[in-house]
Structures are given as structure tokens and as C-alpha cells.
Amino acid sequence: MEFTILLAVTAISLIISLISDRKKTEKALLMAMKRFRKLLLPLLLMVLSMTIILAFISPELISNNLTEQKTGIAALTAALFGSIMLIPGFIAFPLGGILRNSGVPYIVIGAFTSTLMMVGIVTIPVERQYLGLKVAIVRNIIYLGIALLTALVTGIAYGEIFV
Amino acid sequence: MNKKNIIMTILLSIMILLIIVLYVFSPETGEKIGNAFSTNILTMLKILPLVFILIALFEVWVKKEKVEKHLGEKGGLRSFLWVVILGGTTIGPMIVALPVAASLYRKGARLSVIFTYLGAAAVCRIPMTIFETSYLGVKFTIIRYSVALPLIIVSSVIMGRILNRSGYKIQEE
Numbered sequence: 001m002e003f004t005i006l007l008a009v010t011a012i013s014l015i016i017s018l019i020s021d022r023k024k025t026e027k028a029l030l031m032a033m034k035r036f037r038k039l040l041l042p043l044l045l046m047v048l049s050m051t052i053i054l055a056f057i058s059p060e061l062i063s064n065n066l067t068e069q070k071t072g073i074a075a076l077t078a079a080l081f082g083s084i085m086l087i088p089g090f091i092a093f094p095l096g097g098i099l100r101n102s103g104v105p106y107i108v109i110g111a112f113t114s115t116l117m118m119v120g121i122v123t124i125p126v127e128r129q130y131l132g133l134k135v136a137i138v139r140n141i142i143y144l145g146i147a148l149l150t151a152l153v154t155g156i157a158y159g160e161i162f163v
Numbered sequence: 164m165n166k167k168n169i170i171m172t173i174l175l176s177i178m179i180l181l182i183i184v185l186y187v188f189s190p191e192t193g194e195k196i197g198n199a200f201s202t203n204i205l206t207m208l209k210i211l212p213l214v215f216i217l218i219a220l221f222e223v224w225v226k227k228e229k230v231e232k233h234l235g236e237k238g239g240l241r242s243f244l245w246v247v248i249l250g251g252t253t254i255g256p257m258i259v260a261l262p263v264a265a266s267l268y269r270k271g272a273r274l275s276v277i278f279t280y281l282g283a284a285a286v287c288r289i290p291m292t293i294f295e296t297s298y299l300g301v302k303f304t305i306i307r308y309s310v311a312l313p314l315i316i317v318s319s320v321i322m323g324r325i326l327n328r329s330g331y332k333i334q335e336e
Contacts, residue, residue: 054199110306
């Protein structure tokens, strides 16, 4: 669905651009190709590491590690899983739902989904291409802090901690 | 080949070697990884060229002054609203948001606004939010937004200030 929209938008924009100015459009396509080519190596690295990690960390392993733990430890474990993994929302949130149904507190689920979205160790090869290594690492550390804080507030709001 | 590429090539070779070893000792795991890898890389190769074409078209057609006026140094607080909306409607993972951010930078958007965009693209993508609320409830999403979003903006402003002083540039080498 997302892909179809993206494809349609790109095709329409490209046709309009071609009709309006052929030279400009050619320049744009050349630019796009050049940039895409430069991204190939870090992209390959990212997808490969993501695939290897996913082969060893299954959803079962995650839920096993999060259900039988003290809340604090479970939340930190969840943050660790979330930081090293890269999985799309349509897998992550159903998993969150399953965890919830098996009694995992919201603070733990929050730590998992927030770090999943905001922190990406496997994305660093790509991120450094744009932001530089130092800023990429700093951004990930800051966002890890924000994700943990978000989980903490979630735990308080649901009355799971400090009550 | 520069130093960065050499490091990446070495890392890649190690991983490929690891997969080959896995194949030898456990063909089942090896095959699983092989299948997952081809699915993942194909998805990326399907989406990314389109993203790059759209970005390049944006760059040849939209004037720098226009972006600068709304997202540049004189854009004011409203810049943040624009990029949060832009981030929320960005399709796909971080890897899509990064080239968009680099493009906004070339068009004169200020650093704090660009980092806010990256954060918003991570935290408030609309399709993802719909998924989240249906599985975990609206309350969960509201808490997440109200804690993460302000912190993202504050940290982006701080990062922007510090990096501006040190002459930092976003590049797309």
C-alpha cells in the first residue's frame, strides 16, 4: 500500500517534470542515481547485519526474556533488544500486543517500541554517511535517553512504578 | 577507495564469511538468513530509488529561498510545526528520512529544524501510530508523543546550537 502510493507519486511527478523541462529532469535523475550508488555499500552492511541479528533474536526469545523478569531489568532488556533490532511497525506492535496480553507491563513494552523507533545501531553505517560518525552516535545516545524517559513516564502513568 | 569504504568492506566480508560458516554447520539457519536477506534488500532496492528520484526532483524544482524562508534561520517556531508534519508523513524507516534531511539542509533549512525532522520521522509516523493505537491503546500513544516530541525539539535545538558553533555540515558524500 505504502509502496503503491510512493510509486504513483514518483511516476506522476516524473511525468510532469519531463513535460515541463527535459533538461532539468535529466539532471535530477542523474543526481538521484549518483546518490543512490553511494549509499549501496552502507545499505548492504545495514541490511546484512539486521538480517543476521533477526535470525538469532526471534520474537519468542524476546517474549521469554521479558515475561519472567523484574520490571526494571525487563525494561532495560527490552531497550537493549529495541536498540539493536530494526523491525517494521507491523511486526513490532502486534508483538507488543502479545506481550501485553501475557502480562508484560507497559513500561517494558514502551522501552521496547520506543528504542525500536528511535535508536538503531544497525542504521549507523547509513547514518554516518549523512551526519558523520560522531553526530550519528551522539544522536543515538540522546534518543536512547529520551526513549528510556518515555518508558519511565509510561510506567508511572499506568501506575506500574512509584505507587 | 577511501578509509571508510575499506572498513565497511571488511565488515561486510566478515558478515558474509559468518553466513557461509553458518551454512556449513547449520544449513537450515543459513537458508533462513539467505531468504530473509533477499526479502529485506529487495524491499530497500524497491523503495529507495523512488525516494531518491523524488528528492532530486524536489531539489531541481523548489527554490532554495522558499525552503530557507520557512525552515531557515528566520523561520521561527513555525518551522518546527512544518517538519513535525513532514516527519509524520514520511514513509518508511530512518533510511528514507536521512536523504530527505540532507536535501532540506542543502536547501537552507537550519540544523535544529533538520534534527527535529529526523526525530519526528522516527517518533510520529502516521501509519505506525495507527498500528500502535490499535494494539496498545490511545493512552499509550498520547503519553509517548507528549514526552518524546518536546524532548526531541529541545535536544535538536541544543544540538543545532553546539554544531553550528563548531562549523558542522551535513553531507552526502
